[in-house]
Amino acid sequence: MREEGKISAYQAMVYQVSIVLATAILFVPAITTKHAKQDAWLSVIIACIFGCLQVCTAVSLARRFPNASVVQYAPLILGKVPGKVVGFVYLFYFFYVGYFILQEFAALMCSSYMLRTPSVVFMLVLSLLAAYAAYGGLEVICRTSSIVLTVVVATLVLTAALIVKDIKIWRFLPVLENGFNPVLLGAISPGGWFGETAVILMLYPFINNKEKVVKTSFLAILILFITMEVVVTGAIGLLGPTETASFLFPTFNMARRIKLEALPFLERLDAFFMMVWVAAMLIKLTTFFFAGVLALSQWLNVKDYRPLILPSMAIMIALAVQAWKNITELFAFSGEVFPLTIIFVNFIITGFLLIIAGIRNISTGNT
Amino acid sequence: MKRRIRLIILVLLICLIAGCWDMREVEVLGYVMAMAIDRDPQEQIRIIAQVPNPRVLGGGERGGVTPGASIAAKPYRNYEGTGPTVFDALREISHESSRRLFFAQNRTLIFSEAMAEKGINDVLDFLKRSVEIRRGLTMVFVARGEPAKILDTPNPHDILPALRIDDIVRWRGQTSRFAPVPLSRFLEALSMEGQEPYAGVIEVVSNPTAQVKEGEKAAPEPSSTIRLTGAALFRNDRMAGFLDETETRGLLWVLNEVRGGQIVFPCPGQEGKKVTVEIMHANAKIEPEITEDGIIMTVKIREEGNLVEVEGPLDVSKPEVIKELDRLHAAAIGNEVMAAVYKAQELGSDAFGFGEAFRRKFPREWKKIKKDWPEIFPGIKVRVQVAAHIRRIGMIGPPPLLVH
Numbered sequence: 001m002r003e004e005g006k007i008s009a010y011q012a013m014v015y016q017v018s019i020v021l022a023t024a025i026l027f028v029p030a031i032t033t034k035h036a037k038q039d040a041w042l043s044v045i046i047a048c049i050f051g052c053l054q055v056c057t058a059v060s061l062a063r064r065f066p067n068a069s070v071v072q073y074a075p076l077i078l079g080k081v082p083g084k085v086v087g088f089v090y091l092f093y094f095f096y097v098g099y100f101i102l103q104e105f106a107a108l109m110c111s112s113y114m115l116r117t118p119s120v121v122f123m124l125v126l127s128l129l130a131a132y133a134a135y136g137g138l139e140v141i142c143r144t145s146s147i148v149l150t151v152v153v154a155t156l157v158l159t160a161a162l163i164v165k166d167i168k169i170w171r172f173l174p175v176l177e178n179g180f181n182p183v184l185l186g187a188i189s190p191g192g193w194f195g196e197t198a199v200i201l202m203l204y205p206f207i208n209n210k211e212k213v214v215k216t217s218f219l220a221i222l223i224l225f226i227t228m229e230v231v232v233t234g235a236i237g238l239l240g241p242t243e244t245a246s247f248l249f250p251t252f253n254m255a256r257r258i259k260l261e262a263l264p265f266l267e268r269l270d271a272f273f274m275m276v277w278v279a280a281m282l283i284k285l286t287t288f289f290f291a292g293v294l295a296l297s298q299w300l301n302v303k304d305y306r307p308l309i310l311p312s313m314a315i316m317i318a319l320a321v322q323a324w325k326n327i328t329e330l331f332a333f334s335g336e337v338f339p340l341t342i343i344f345v346n347f348i349i350t351g352f353l354l355i356i357a358g359i360r361n362i363s364t365g366n367t
Numbered sequence: 368m369k370r371r372i373r374l375i376i377l378v379l380l381i382c383l384i385a386g387c388w389d390m391r392e393v394e395v396l397g398y399v400m401a402m403a404i405d406r407d408p409q410e411q412i413r414i415i416a417q418v419p420n421p422r423v424l425g426g427g428e429r430g431g432v433t434p435g436a437s438i439a440a441k442p443y444r445n446y447e448g449t450g451p452t453v454f455d456a457l458r459e460i461s462h463e464s465s466r467r468l469f470f471a472q473n474r475t476l477i478f479s480e481a482m483a484e485k486g487i488n489d490v491l492d493f494l495k496r497s498v499e500i501r502r503g504l505t506m507v508f509v510a511r512g513e514p515a516k517i518l519d520t521p522n523p524h525d526i527l528p529a530l531r532i533d534d535i536v537r538w539r540g541q542t543s544r545f546a547p548v549p550l551s552r553f554l555e556a557l558s559m560e561g562q563e564p565y566a567g568v569i570e571v572v573s574n575p576t577a578q579v580k581e582g583e584k585a586a587p588e589p590s591s592t593i594r595l596t597g598a599a600l601f602r603n604d605r606m607a608g609f610l611d612e613t614e615t616r617g618l619l620w621v622l623n624e625v626r627g628g629q630i631v632f633p634c635p636g637q638e639g640k641k642v643t644v645e646i647m648h649a650n651a652k653i654e655p656e657i658t659e660d661g662i663i664m665t666v667k668i669r670e671e672g673n674l675v676e677v678e679g680p681l682d683v684s685k686p687e688v689i690k691e692l693d694r695l696h697a698a699a700i701g702n703e704v705m706a707a708v709y710k711a712q713e714l715g716s717d718a719f720g721f722g723e724a725f726r727r728k729f730p731r732e733w734k735k736i737k738k739d740w741p742e743i744f745p746g747i748k749v750r751v752q753v754a755a756h757i758r759r760i761g762m763i764g765p766p767p768l769l770v771h
Contacts, residue, residue: 112498114389121388128380173727239551242558246495257503257551261537267504 007203009212011142016055016197016220018145019287021152021227022280023104024193028228029235029250031335036186038172038241040232043186048225050187051194054347055217058198061354064363066210070201070353071298073364077357086349087299090201093345094292095312097196099320100338101285102126105278106320107327108249113274123317130286131313134293135306138206141290145283153227155276160230162258162266167237190228192339194221195346202291248331289316397466400443401529403514404453404490405479411449412490414456416468417518417529419443442526445518453493470499474533476550477508477517477569483599483606491604495554502551506536509599509606511570520571520593528593532569535595540626543619543646544612546598557604560737561722564601565618568609570594600716602741607714610707617707620700621666621719625649630672632699635691640679644672644696644757653724657732663748664721666704672696673759677766684764689757697755704751712745721747 007015032040032047065073070090075083105126106119114122133141176183197220200213207213235250238257244250255273260266293312297305324330357363397418405413423442446468448459460468476494478487494500510517518528525531536547547567556564570593577588598615600607610618619625627646634640654665674683674692682688711718722740726733736743 115498117388125380128376132376170723170727174730177726177730240555240559243551243555246558253502256501259503268501 005137005139005206006208007138007142007206009207009209009216011139011146012200012203012207012213013216013220013223014146014149015142015203015287016199016217017223018149018280018283019199019291020193020196020224020284021149022277022284023101024190024224024228025156025231026108026249026251026277027104027334028190028193029232029244029254030247031189032186032232033236033241033245033250034186034335036183037177037245038174038236039176039183040186040236040241040244041172041229042176042183044190044225044228044232046184046187047190047194047228048221050191051197051221051224052218054191054195054343054350055197055200055221057347057351057354058200059214059217061350061357062201062204062213063210064354064357065204067205067364069205069295069298070350071295074353076364077353077360077362084299086353087295089345089349091292091295091299093342094288094295095316095319097342098285098288098292099316099323100334101281101288102317102320103324103330104334105281105285107330108252111327112249112252120317120321123320126282126285127289127313127317129282130289131309133282133286134290134309138203138290141283141286145287148279148283152276152280153223155273156227156230159255159258159269159273160234162260162269163234163238163254166257166259167234169237171237171240172233188343189335189339192342192346193228194224195343197221197224198346198350199287199291201350202294248327289313292316391467391469395466396469397464398472399468399470400473400527401475401477401518401532402470402473403477403479403510403518404482404487405514406482406485407449411451412453412456413447413449414453414460415515415518416446416448416457416460417443417527418446418464418466418468419527419529443528445515447515453490470497471501473500474504474506475508475529476505477510477514478566478606479510479514480512480606483509483566483601486603486605488604491554491557494550500550502554503549505550506533506547507550507553507566508532508547508569508595509566511568511596511609516571517569517593520591521589522592523589531593532595535593536567539595541628542612543616543625543628544597545595546610546615546619546624547595556718556720557601559720559723561717561724561726561733561740562720563603563607563716563718565610565716565718566599566601566606567595568597568599570596598718600711600714600718602714602716607716608710610710613703614707614710617703617705618711618718620649620668620704621651621653621707623649623651629675630696630699632695634677634679634681635688635695637679637681640681641676642674642678642681642692642695643676644692645675647671647673647758653719653721655721655725655728657729661747662725662743663750664724665750665752666719668700668704668751668753668755670697670700670753670755671758672755674757674761680766680768682765683760689760692757693755696757697753700753700755701751704753705749708749712747715741715745717741717744721749 032043036043071087074086078086102123106122109122110119200217231251235244235254238254239250247253252270255270258267258269293305293308296308296312324333399416399418401417403415407413420442423440446460446464448456450456450459520528522531525534539545539547545567546565548565553564553566556562571591572594574589574592577590597612598610598618600610616625625646630644631641634642648671651666651668654667656663677683
């Protein structure tokens with residue numbers, strides 16, 4: 001296959017982080033705080049452990065087949081027809097999250113920044129850019145996301161530094177007010193987000209220093225953990241648990257809340273935050289879309305994925321437009337259904353493949 | 368060919384990403400700088416929105432003259448709109464305003480006293496849901512008297528009443544005797560189980576320095592002036608009553624909102640003489656306890672101040688005198704806090720967050736009593752422990768009279 005050249009394990013890490021980050025920082029605080037209240041930071045720790053488990057499963061499966069992606073070797077493990085079905089689940093998962101991201105992006109833009117602009121315009125603009133990036137190929141995507149990711153993380157750190165003086169420890173008390181169950185319930189959603197790092201299943205064949213993948217995958221989880229913890233503790237410490245849960249986009253309210261009496265020009269940084277976030281969102285969409293198109297081409301045994309870009313983009317936008325009628329549906333979905341579906345793919349199916357491969361002792365690699 | 372296609376795509380993208388649908392030019396927006404919410408006798412929501420007139424404001428000191436008129440144009444216009452809901456009332460204004468009102472710069476939100484007493488729940492949702500309103504930057508007040516009058520109180524400098532209020536708020540640490548609160552904090556307190564919100568109070572008082580002189584060319588001093596004073600305590604969304612200025616600082620001590628100010632207390636051994644200390648740093652915490660006699664709240668306050676004024680011959684160059692002053696001004700702080708506590712208990716509004724402190728320390732017990740908290744709060748015992756220290760005494764040692 002005429003694939004996308006080679007990337008390093010660290011570039012794969014950037015890909016893994018980028019594929020999670022943008023929506024996670026925006027939605028995790030509200031969803032987690034709704035259940036776990038002031039203990040949401042504990043939920044993120046549990047979610048992180050769950051994420052480690054998921055990435056472990058994915059990496060162990062990938063290491064068995066160093067020269068192919070999951071869509072290619074699923075038929076080897078399960079037999080032709082079931083393998084193809086599982087392969088389809090994976091590729092649909094990438095598009096499914098893709099159109100979910102499009103809707104989320106449009107939801108935020110249309111409800112807080114450009115209220116009169118039709119949402120399909122945002123979807124179209126973002127998808128066209130993502131398609132353009134996908135034409136560039138894997139190496140291009142990885143390099144772009146390295147740049148964007150640096151800026152995003154720097155912005156988050158800056159935001160955290162500017163709000164840290166307003167964070168009140170008492171907003172986190174009492175710890176475990178309603179026992180441990182709400183904390184676990186709150187961990188499901190971020191746990192699902194962490195699981196998106198299982199995209200390593202698609203990237204593994206292109207990595208040139210495969211021995212480092214275990215390390216870099218955990219590093220990806222660590223980076224995600226820190227950024228999620230920053231937004232969750234920032235939002236709760238600044239807005240309080242009830243307020244965080246009541247806002248649709250608490251992270252933006254957090255960025256809006258930056259206020260330094262001595263340096264008034266540093267107020268209203270949310271426009272800057274927004275700009276960076278849109279870039280992160282573009283990278284997130286690109287990573288999912290690219291993984292999806294690549295999986296589709298491998299599933300169809302097409303040599304090059306590029307001819308599939310525009311048609312799949314069109315289908316993705318169409319799916320996004322019809323999927324959720326209003327923002328309440330979208331949010332109910334993202335809190336209740338979405339994490340379970342992605343956990344199903346990233347953890348259950350991947351784990352299932354790993355177990356079957358282990359039992360039948362199928363592997364094409366030397367590890 | 369490929370380049371050309373790319374170019375075409377780029378040009379098409381420009382059309383899309385410019386955000387034409389939501390284009391808003393600065394000069395067509397009317398920046399609302401202050402907003403007052405009231406209910407009219409027909410129970411409709413009545414909004415007053417203050418919009419500056421950039422033509423006058425931007426023209427410098429003497430530029431603000433309406434062409435053809437002999438008197439200067441006002442640098443602002445107060446629009447009034449009435450309607451069944453806040454949004455409706457705001458849009459009513461568009462019948463009169465040539466600019467589209469824009470609320471992201473609004474820093475002052477005033478509720479009329481009558482409205483606050485009847486409950487502001489109906490309008491809070493809009494304030495929280497709105498995209499444009501900046502909850503962290505908007506300060507909440509209750510107006511004593513007619514809000515329209517407050518927003519139309521002229522002043523030779525700081526001509527925009529909204530900005531004047533904002534600037535007065537900025538220097539609240541000069542006395543810490545009025546209590547402006549950001550809308551975000553107000554809403555948070557409202558959403559908490561064991562805490563009630565408070566708001567600043569704003570009123571118009573007459574200006575005693577205004578003297579009418581014959582034949583003077585310059586405009587006279589304004590006859591009335593805006594004053595921020597005290598605090599309004601709420602019970603849920605209804606205003607329960609006012610705190611006076613001393614009580615307000617008592618509240619702010621407990622809330623850790625005292626940023627400075629003056630403490631005046633009797634001079635030891637000198638009948639009728641006073642000592643004044645300026646507060647430099649302060650910090651407080653609430654420690655709840657469950658005892659056999661019920662719930663006891665201990666408020667621990669640490670304060671550092673500088674001596675700024677001594678009446679009467681008191682030798683402050685002696686360490687033991689400073690120690691005595693420390694004790695006296697600690698007692699003065701304690702009195703302020705207790706005055707606020709008694710008043711709040713009388714009004715039945717736990718603006719201190721005693722319930723919240725209790726919830727944090729005893730979450731299990733809180734679950735049992737949280738329903739009855741409004742009944743328990745007026746009866747709880749509050750103790751104040753103040754550790755106050757005078758650190759500096761200004762430029763001289765003993766007062767001038769004592770040197771002889």
